[in-house]
Amino acid sequence: EIVLTQSPDFQSVTPKEKVTIICRASQSIGNNLQWYQQKPGQSPKLLIKYASQSLSGVPSRFSGSGSGTDFTLTIDSLEAEDAATYYCHQISGLPWTFGQGTKVEI
Amino acid sequence: EVQLVESGGGLVQPGGSLRVSCAASGFTFSTYQMNWVRQAPGKGLEWISYISSSGTTIYYADSVKGRFTISRDNAKNSLYLQMNSLRAEDTALYYCARRYCNSSSCFMDVWGQGTTVTVSS
Numbered sequence: 116e117i118v119l120t121q122s123p124d125f126q127s128v129t130p131k132e133k134v135t136i137i138c139r140a141s142q143s144i145g146n147n148l149q150w151y152q153q154k155p156g157q158s159p160k161l162l163i164k165y166a167s168q169s170l171s172g173v174p175s176r177f178s179g180s181g182s183g184t185d186f187t188l189t190i191d192s193l194e195a196e197d198a199a200t201y202y203c204h205q206i207s208g209l210p211w212t213f214g215q216g217t218k219v220e221i
Numbered sequence: 222e223v224q225l226v227e228s229g230g231g232l233v234q235p236g237g238s239l240r241v242s243c244a245a246s247g248f249t250f251s252t253y254q255m256n257w258v259r260q261a262p263g264k265g266l267e268w269i270s271y272i273s274s275s276g277t278t279i280y281y282a283d284s285v286k287g288r289f290t291i292s293r294d295n296a297k298n299s300l301y302l303q304m305n306s307l308r309a310e311d312t313a314l315y316y317c318a319r320r321y322c323n324s325s326s327c328f329m330d331v332w333g334q335g336t337t338v339t340v341s342s
Contacts, residue, residue, distance in 0.1 A: 149328050158332035165326040210282045213266040
C-alpha cells in the first residue's frame with residue numbers, strides 16, 4: 116500500500132498569509148496525485164489534479180507542484196473561506212489512498 | 222444539475238448488514254466510473270471501492286474486501302454498496318463519488334453529501 120504522509124497536521128494562519136502543505140508518498144507515484152479541500156460539514160472538493168493541474172472554478176491562489184514522492188499544495192494569500200482540511204490522494208497504485216489531512220485554521 | 226444523493230444509512234448491530242444507495246442525476250451515469258469513499262467520525266477520508274462504468278471491473282480496499290459488495294444499475298442511474306458482517310470500525314459517513322477520466326488523469330469530480338452508517342449494539 117502506498118502511504119501518503121502530509122505535513123503539517125495542523126496550521127493556524129492569518130489572512131493573506133501563504134500556506135504550504137507537503138505530501139510525501141512512500142514510493143514513486145509519478146504525477147498521479149490530487150488535492151481535495153473539505154470544509155466543515157461539507158463533502159470534499161477537488162482542487163488540483165495530476166499533481167499540478169488546476170480546475171476550472173478553483174481560485175488561482177491554489178497551486179500544486181511536485182512529482183515522484185514529494186508534492187506541495189500552496190495557497191497564496193489565504194482568505195478566510197479557505198479554512199478547511201486538505202487531503203492529498205494518490206491513484207497510482209491500488210489501494211488508492213489519502214493522506215491523513217492537514218487542517219488549516221484561520 | 223449534476224448531483225449524487227446517497228441514502229440508506231442507519232444504525233445496525235455488529236455483524237449485521239445494510240445496503241446504501243447513490244442516486245445520480247444530471248449526467249449520463251452509464252458512462253462514468255464510480256467510487257465509494259468513507260469518513261469515520263472526526264477522521265480522514267478512506268477510499269473503499271471502485272466500479273467501472275459497465276460494472277465489469279471492481280476494486281476494494283482490504284478493510285472491506287470480502288464483506289462489502291459494490292454494484293450499479295445503469296438503467297436506474299444508481300450505485301449501491303452492500304455491507305455485510307459490519308463492525309464498529311465501519312461506522313462512518315459514506316460518500317459516493319463520480320470518477321472522471323481524461324487523457325492525463327482520473328479524478329473524483331462530483332461527490333454526494335454522504336449517508337451515515339453507525340454500527341453499534
